[in-house]
Amino acid sequence: MPALSQQSPLPSARAHKVVEAYDFRRPTTLAREHSRVLELAFETFARQWGTQLGAKIRAGSTVVTEQVTMATYDEYAASLPSSTAMVLCTLAGQEARGVIQFPSEAALFWVTRMLGGASNAPIPDRKFTQIEHALVKRLVDDTLEDLRYSFGSLLDEVPTVDGIHFNSQFAQAAATNTLMIVAVFTIRVGERNWRATVALPAEVLVQQLGNSNPVSDPAAAPAQLRAQIGHVPVDVALALTPVPVTPETILNLVVGDVLPLPHPVARPFDLTLGGKPIARAIGVTHGSRRAGQIVTTEETHP
Incomplete structure (x- = not known):
């Protein structure tokens, strides 16, 4: 098989693969079992959010979960556009707050649809009026109900809206080094697509995950390993x-020879x-x- 030269092109599947940098200074602390539970919860929330949004604006809409990661609040805020709608949500017994973020343009489009306006009219990127603020808050209140339902025992109570901000750099939901569980969504309404995020303090969810999906005791690892090996064929x-x-004997073997x-x-x-x-x-x-x-x-x- 001929060797590839340094100038040989990579296969298309590898050439278009997105490589994510790994920070060895702060390795991921979210267990695989916990990560899967959170992914399922956010996928359930995405379906509920899409159904609820479509019913409110009377248009076919879908919400798809793209990614679930853990990051500090500073890293999360830096990844957001400077001008966007950030809904800060209070969690019972927690100083750090959750965040539901979506473009202001998307929220104004939803309000326009709720009030019977034309969906193809240009929408400026601006702050909400009092009426728009009230309508968006009602949408978010229903979204938080869906979030509580989707997470089940992971969230003890329904989060409440604390305020709506329009600058991601000034909206301080938590300390800069607070770990957050960040989910990225794509919201589709007709031919329009928007990127939205939900960030929840990791401390709230990880504590509950330890009870709902406990990790195996390390002391039981040897017994589990022996049990698993015992079933390997x-x-x-x-x-x-x-x-x-x-070797001469082997090379001279013919049919009919007897080997004592x-x-x-x-x-x-x-x-x-x-x-x-x-x-x-x-x-x-x-x-x-x-x-x-x-x-x-x-x-x-x-």
Whole structure:
């Protein structure tokens, strides 16, 4: 097979693959089991959000979960556009607040649809009026109900709207180093697409995840490993006592040759695993098949 030169193009699947940088200074602390539970919860929320939004604006809409990650609040805020709608949400018993973020243009489009306006009219990127603020808050209140329903026991109470801000750099929902669970969504209404995010303090969810989906006790790992290995299939064989021969003997073998073996007729066969004898057995008939009946076992040492 010819070697690829340094100038050889990569296959298209690899050429278009997005590579995500890994920060070794702050490794991910979210367990795989917890990550999967959160992904399922956010996927359920996305379906509920899309259904509720479509009913309110009377237009076909879908919400798709794109990514669920853990990041500090500073990193999350830096990833947002400077001008956007950020709804800060109060969580019971928590100083840090959650965030539901979406473009102001999207919210104004939803309000226009709710009031019966034309959906193809140009929409400026601006702050909300009092009426628009009230309508958007009602939409978000219903969205938070869907969030509480989707997360089940992970959220004890429905979050409440604390305020709506329009600058991601000035809206301070939590301390800069607070870890947040961040979900990225794509909202589609007709031919319009918007990017939205939901950020929740990791402390709230991780504490509940430890109860709803506990991680296995590390002390039980050896027993679990032995139990798993005990069900792995292996190949065993009945073998005669081996005889050493020269390569010349092997090369000169022809049909009809007899190769003497130093295996007494009365001695059982060796039952081997990976070439090592583990027991001895005699040949028997089991129904229409040949089988080996164990007569002795070898001493094994760990």
